[in-house]
Amino acid sequence: MTTGVLVMAYGTPAGPDDVEAYYTHIRRGRPPTPEQLADLVRRYDALGGTSPMAERTRAQVRAIDEALQRIPDGGFVTELGQKHAAPFVEDGVAALAGAGVERIVGLVLAPHFSAGSVAQYHERAAATAAERGLPFIGIDSWHLLPELIDFQAAAVRESLATFPERTKVVFTAHSLPERVLEGDPYPDQLRRSAEATARAAGLATWAGWGLGWQSAGRTPEPWRGPDVLEIVRDLAGTGRADGLLVVPQGFTSDHLEVLYDLDVEAAAVAAEVGLAFGRTPVVNDDPAVMGALARTAADAAAGLRDRA
Ligand code: FEC
Numbered sequence: 001m002t003t004g005v006l007v008m009a010y011g012t013p014a015g016p017d018d019v020e021a022y023y024t025h026i027r028r029g030r031p032p033t034p035e036q037l038a039d040l041v042r043r044y045d046a047l048g049g050t051s052p053m054a055e056r057t058r059a060q061v062r063a064i065d066e067a068l069q070r071i072p073d074g075g076f077v078t079e080l081g082q083k084h085a086a087p088f089v090e091d092g093v094a095a096l097a098g099a100g101v102e103r104i105v106g107l108v109l110a111p112h113f114s115a116g117s118v119a120q121y122h123e124r125a126a127a128t129a130a131e132r133g134l135p136f137i138g139i140d141s142w143h144l145l146p147e148l149i150d151f152q153a154a155a156v157r158e159s160l161a162t163f164p165e166r167t168k169v170v171f172t173a174h175s176l177p178e179r180v181l182e183g184d185p186y187p188d189q190l191r192r193s194a195e196a197t198a199r200a201a202g203l204a205t206w207a208g209w210g211l212g213w214q215s216a217g218r219t220p221e222p223w224r225g226p227d228v229l230e231i232v233r234d235l236a237g238t239g240r241a242d243g244l245l246v247v248p249q250g251f252t253s254d255h256l257e258v259l260y261d262l263d264v265e266a267a268a269v270a271a272e273v274g275l276a277f278g279r280t281p282v283v284n285d286d287p288a289v290m291g292a293l294a295r296t297a298a299d300a301a302a303g304l305r306d307r308a
Pocket residue numbers: 009010011012013023026027040051052053109110116117118174175176177217218219250254255256257
């Protein structure tokens with residue numbers, strides 16, 4: 001009895017020559033304008049040409065697979081499937097089908113559920129699994145996984161030790177258009193994981209921490225805010241804080257949205273307005289969190305087996 005675990009991630013261009021095709025895929029087949037493309041290439045250039053995300057994602061998949069292989073009589077096969085770069089979600093399902101699995105569990109490397117994010121991975125995986133006659137179950141969210149909260153709380157405590165006393169902690173996630181967030185669980189899940197982390201880190205009150213958004217798309221419609229850049233400026237304007245620590249809780253690996261949008265862009269605005277600025281490390285392939293994700297996938301597989 002074998003179970004396929006499809007670990008899904010956003011994907012990143014393999015190299016500078018792939019940025020246009022990647023951006024076109026994100027825009028659902030509409031190529032970016034030359035200005036939009038140049039702006040994205042400029043941001044990758046600031047990271048040395050490419051994002052470390054591909055390597056980080058592979059390490060995450062490896063760590064989850066190793067933990068799954070340690071489960072006695074588990075019978076797990078693990079494959080990667082990405083949203084916007086090869087191997088795509090559909091390639092991952094095909095590889096699992098080729099390996100002869102009898103069912104597939106989908107696990108997205110993003111902790112919070114939204115119709116505009118995690119649901120899209122699951123829809124594509126479920127459709128491809130159905131074409132092959134394979135039962136599929138997707139894990140919707142894992143934002144309150146104790147190992148994730150512990151990881152983030154420890155990171156907050158360690159980082160704050162190096163910050164001025166009057167430092168505000170802001171938990172960020174990728175913004176989404178307001179249209180998508182109507183009736184969507186994403187904002188509430190973000191609030192809950194931030195609350196759990198703040199409590200575990202011993203942050204006293206709401207006044208000491210808050211929620212923010214980042215990396216909004218470059219489209220004309222309204223996106224959820226306040227954006228982190230606005231938060232940096234507003235906080236400096238209050239005169240009530242000397243530092244800002246960002247916890248990018250919506251992201252699990254080192255990539256453009258963290259290494260550029262926070263470490264370069266937000267850090268530059270903070271320097272301009274005179275605030276000490278930093279952000280906590282993301283999970284990457286942390287063994288405790290990856291082990292807990294493997295356990296979550298195994299539990300979901302057991303549920304799917306019982307239903308058969
Ligand atoms: O290469 C890298 O290191 C970057 C990877 C990357 C991650 C990521 C995560 C999320 N996104 C989400 C939603 C959207 C929506 C749009 C959108 C646009 C972009 C663009 C790039 C990009 N995203 Fe992304 N995102 C990453 C990269 N994202 C590049 C192009 C715009 C730009 O220049 O920044 C708007 C699409 C449209 O135009 O219609 C919506 C969400 C996440 C977090 C969850 C997840 O990981 O799936 C949500 C990593």
